[in-house]
Amino acid sequence: MRPRADAPQFVLAPMDGMTRASFRTVCFGYGADGATTEMIQSLAYGRAKRRLSATFLETLVRFPEEGDLAAQLIGGNPAMMAASARKLCDLGRFDAIEINMGCPARKVVGSGNGAALLREPERAVEIMRAVRDSSRLPVRLKLRLGWDEGSITAPELVRAAEEMGFERVTVHGRTRVQRYAGSVDIDAIRAIAESVQIPIYANGGVTCARDALTFLEQTRSGGVSVGRAALKQPWIFEDIKLLRAGETPREHDxxxxxxxxxxxxxxxxxxxxxxxxxxxxxxxxxxxxxxxxxxxxxxxxxxxxxxxxxxxxxxxxxxxxxxxxxxxxxxxxxxxxxxxxxxxxxxxxx
Ligand SMILES: Cc1cc2nc3c(=O)[nH]c(=O)nc-3n(C[C@H](O)[C@H](O)[C@H](O)COP(=O)(O)O)c2cc1C
Missing domain, CATH: 1.10.167 (Regulator of G-protein Signalling 4; domain 2)
Incomplete structure (x- = not known):
């Protein structure tokens, strides 16, 4: 296991329609080490003159009680992604920019966005470079292992992120074809984490605090990103820390x-x-x-x-x-x- 200077982090995964400022604030109250906004559509945001809807603007809200927060961008056009990244940096309210290369929805991948980029590593790298070059903030990447089990492209994209000086990569241990079901490939996440120096955050399938700790250990990652389990148990972050300290979590009645x-x-x-x-x-x-x-x-x-x-x-x-x-x-x-x-x-x- 590669030694790590920092304590492992347990963060809230981005979830469209759920991880708004309100829910994130509750999770931070329970000790989450970080969070990410819902995905922000770069096509809508990158166009300078277009009026943004009230619903869209809500995704840009950050409350003062929130801790480390990345703004997540989704899109397949490098220029729009770069323009959006610049605007997000100019808002001065986020700690990092994250690129979404994991969203499996048909509508999203059909327009060449999200997980579609896993099938086109060259365009993916072009987008990563465009966002990196236009961001004053640290840049992060969130991706799946690949499109399907026959095309596992995460290792090369993670290496590219490392070479470009990205701050961290979150790896959801499933392919696009698996969407949200089926087993998470722990070995694949660990192989990636052990092959690079950039911090890897493991994601996918955590159901409880004990699970999160086991997942961290098994994947040899720098952190764990918790999605659906936090919707059911926003206190999971507190429970994780208590368990790590050898204490027993409270009952959540x-x-x-x-x-x-x-x-x-x-x-x-x-x-x-x-x-x-x-x-x-x-x-x-x-x-x-x-x-x-x-x-x-x-x-x-x-x-x-x-x-x-x-x-x-x-x-x-x-x-x-x-x-x-x-x-x-x-x-x-x-x-x-x-x-x-x-x-x-x-x-x-x-
Ligand atoms: C309702 C919902 C919305 C999601 N929205 C996003 C999103 O906007 N950006 C993203 O990168 N991942 C999104 N995801 C994926 C999660 O971040 C996470 O990768 C996935 O749920 C697996 O983690 P889990 O098993 O801990 O839930 C979403 C997942 C769900 C269930």
Missing amino acids: AVERVDVLLRLARLSCLHRPERVAVCEMRKFAAWLLPGLTGAADTMARLNHVFALEDFNQLMEGYLDGLLRAGDTRVHPELNPRTDLDTLTKPLPET
């Missing part, structure tokens, strides 16, 4: 889960219209409530709630009921969904 939802809603209303923010809470509730008594009924009632005050009232009333019944514990038998691959609905493929 209904009181804490409802508190996370209340905080998320309040934070979300700071950067989104109230109705949009409150509707979006249905997604987060679907990750956080299963396993609690009455979760399904509460989630059904959430579908009719559009104002922050009503949301707070519903959630506080729900918690009161559980407290009165002395039933705030999580019941695993009420939440049989344990396999991460079945937890996430398929991403849109249109």
